[in-house]
Amino acid sequence: MNDKPFLQTLAHTLRVQRWDDHRYYHHSRINQSLHLLSAIFFLISYAMLFFNPAMAALLAWCVSMTSRQAGHFFFEPRGYDHVNQASDQHKEEIKIGYNIQRKIVLLAIWVAIPAALWLQPSLLGLIQPANDVQGWLHDVGIAWLALGAAGLIFRVLQLWIQQDLMTAVAWMTKILTDPFHDIMLYHKAPLYLLRGELIDPMDHVSHDLNAKHG
Template sequence: MSRLSNMLRRQRFDDYRLYHQSTINQTLHLVSAVIFLGCYALLFKDAALAGIVGWLAMLTRQTGHFFFEPNGYDTVNDVSNDYKEAVKVGYNQTRKIILLLVWGSAPVALYAFPSLFGLFDPPATRLDFVHHVGMLWLAIGVSGGLARMLQLFATRDVTTGLVWVFKVLTDPFHNIALYWNSPLKLLRGELIDTAIADADWGDEEAVEAAHPT
């Protein structure tokens, strides 16, 4: 268990200091985490609505990554952005763009093919259409996670993939604990989290443990 917990801590630490230096991004992740908890609560009550809420949370956090996170040379960790993109365990920007394109094409596909080749009953009302979109978005989200997990199985190892899935599922709770004070930093005019430079989560293998994919 210590090996698994160390790997989880390493993935979380690398994720924090390499990809979440902007306090705006951190704040958006805090908002996203709260929305994701709502998604979790809805999963077994209204799966379609959970799919819509989940993607609202996803778009909130990806806005932080694409528009506010520094993309130049990382002087804090002394690595290039290309390096960070190459070693990212989860979805790097290229993978995210592909996933977002699939997500965005879902309503278009349902509009063009209302039953989606027999997967759904043709919608009788607009609410039915929205319900189908939500279910398809939920399926895309789950499939995206499973696809990356299987890719990690093949390119790294099974343990890395399983730990990453656990990390993703528990990220909302961890993000709230980690970024609860990010809005306060923003109010003080701190656009970059300077605490990252001195952060120490007790794992000397953090950045060095990453492997290009």
């Protein structure tokens, strides 16, 4: 039984999840730079939630999520990870959050929502149908906001069942605070790109792993 205080255990679990996320999935400097862009617009979206939630969701999904996932899908190396001595398949299997397979499902729903609202503005009588494009965009934004919340809650419950509550709470905390952490972690990534460095050498990761196994 873990006798450590809840907050202390949460902080430790959060640090481990953040460290694993960085060392496993953010080798590309382009991916890091896109995460920086994503983080900035996520913070803008956070502020907009208080006065225009629909527009906040549109901004978060269309700018923050697309740039973030483009970094993972198109620029992050998918071969054998020599730094961590792990295959891509292994990393996908152990990923705490949304791996590529889960992301494809989530993004497919994201793309389907605007089409569904365009073809069936009332969603078979569930909502008041929009009368113009502005109304349609508002409905799409609210639906995307609901999708984001549902995706977060679904994975939290899944982790709670599959692993434990602490892992689930730590992951939820990580997701909600990632924009702040990503800015701190990747604010120099564009500078490295300008210097021609496409891949982070991850020397700090190698040193940490050597220290643990030394």
